[in-house]
Amino acid sequence: MAADRAGVLAWLRRSAEVIRDQRELLTDLDRQIGDGDHGTNMDRGFTAVMNKLPEVADTDVGTILKTVGMTLVSTVGGASGPLYGTAFLRAGTALSGKQELTAQDTLIGMQAALDGVVARGHAERGEKTMVDAIAPALDALRASIERNDTLHETLRAAAQAAEDGATATIPMLAKKGRASYLGERSINHQDPGATSSALLIRAMLTGA
Amino acid sequence: MAVGLVIVSHSERLAEGIVELAAQMASGQVKLAAAGGTDDGSLGTSLAKVLSAIDQVYSSDGVLILVDLGSAGLVAEMALEQLSDERREHMLLSEAPVVEGAVVAAVEASIGSSLAQVAETARTAMDMNKIGSGQPS
Numbered sequence: 001m002a003a004d005r006a007g008v009l010a011w012l013r014r015s016a017e018v019i020r021d022q023r024e025l026l027t028d029l030d031r032q033i034g035d036g037d038h039g040t041n042m043d044r045g046f047t048a049v050m051n052k053l054p055e056v057a058d059t060d061v062g063t064i065l066k067t068v069g070m071t072l073v074s075t076v077g078g079a080s081g082p083l084y085g086t087a088f089l090r091a092g093t094a095l096s097g098k099q100e101l102t103a104q105d106t107l108i109g110m111q112a113a114l115d116g117v118v119a120r121g122h123a124e125r126g127e128k129t130m131v132d133a134i135a136p137a138l139d140a141l142r143a144s145i146e147r148n149d150t151l152h153e154t155l156r157a158a159a160q161a162a163e164d165g166a167t168a169t170i171p172m173l174a175k176k177g178r179a180s181y182l183g184e185r186s187i188n189h190q191d192p193g194a195t196s197s198a199l200l201i202r203a204m205l206t207g208a
Numbered sequence: 209m210a211v212g213l214v215i216v217s218h219s220e221r222l223a224e225g226i227v228e229l230a231a232q233m234a235s236g237q238v239k240l241a242a243a244g245g246t247d248d249g250s251l252g253t254s255l256a257k258v259l260s261a262i263d264q265v266y267s268s269d270g271v272l273i274l275v276d277l278g279s280a281g282l283v284a285e286m287a288l289e290q291l292s293d294e295r296r297e298h299m300l301l302s303e304a305p306v307v308e309g310a311v312v313a314a315v316e317a318s319i320g321s322s323l324a325q326v327a328e329t330a331r332t333a334m335d336m337n338k339i340g341s342g343q344p345s
Contacts, residue, residue, distance in 0.1 A: 041252070073286060077252025079279035082286050085255075120282055177278070 003101040003151055008061050012053060012068065014206035016046035018199050029192040033179040037078060038192040045076035045084070060099055065092030065109070079177055080193060083121050083130065090116030103145050103154050106204075110138050110158075127175035128186060130193035137162035137201050155204050162198040169194045211317040211326045212239040212265025215310055216258055216284050217276040220245030226274075226307055230314035237318040239265035240310075253280050258287040262299070270298035270323030272313055272330060276306045300327045308333035 019026075019042045026039030049071045056067045065088050073085025094112035095105060114134050123129040140161035144154040167190065174186035177193070213230065217223035223244025231240050241261035246252040258273075265271055273288075275281045284301050291299065300323055302309055309330040316329040 035251075037251070073255050073283070074247065077246045077250065077254075079282055081253065081255075082279065082282035086286070120285070 014203040016050050019046045033186045033189045041076045045072045048075040062092045062096035086116040086120040087113035123176045128169045128172035128191045130197040132169050133162040133165040133194040133197040136165040159202040162201040166194040166198040209267045209269045212271045214261040214273045216280040217244040230310040234314040234318040241265045253283040274302045274306045274309045302330045304330040304333045
């Protein structure tokens, strides 16, 4: 992701591709500890996002992200709709009017997204949710910026942390969402929401 | 006027069925609206449907929203955030189980009780014992 509006659009396009490619994986993970529709839901959501983007492509990063948020909440259908929807809405609000993004802006956006997810879903780290991918990614982003890394290095660090975070959900007991109804049967399965979050964060490297 | 009820469910049919059931108890005195399924009728929730349902039943007597599962609660919360400040003050979101809560809330609303009273009555549905001594041992 080059640090501007075009880069954000490239990220969203890449995200839609990745979600489509990994749709079966996500659905499979969700079948094991959920209602088996995460991949289908996310694919529907990001397809709708792709259809909406041309309308707002000439605006600003904030408007684009808010449009993504509203589209996801209207089309994703499960808990991920309100959660991802709020994440993108909050990020969009934090980056209102921006045409270019510094690394610091990326941090502000991701922090706003995480704050939104936590405010909406009330999850903490360790409860086997998307927070377990996003929070570590944010930590890595912050640390990398403090080291004055290049944007590419920063995004790579965040992506790796998100992926490690998603993997780390495997032994966790689910405390939130449909998986929490399974109790101990949720253990030894990777969380689908953390997995899709890691995919979206990895996709930020597109074009960077 | 009376408190209105909104039923949010992941299933379109379930929401409609609950409205039907609760309406039977309400003697025509209570406005009820179903907000079930996604916009295309699949399993899931729809922010648009919830907002539309609130609009259908809203009065200054207020609205109680009942939901089937936690994620329906998330969408209901998002809907509340989109309302005007004035409307939001006359809304409550119920923790009650959706079927039993809707039925007792409909009865309470039908006798003209306040939103707070309807919400309190819905809450009692959490402790209801609907199976009596006929439980097979």
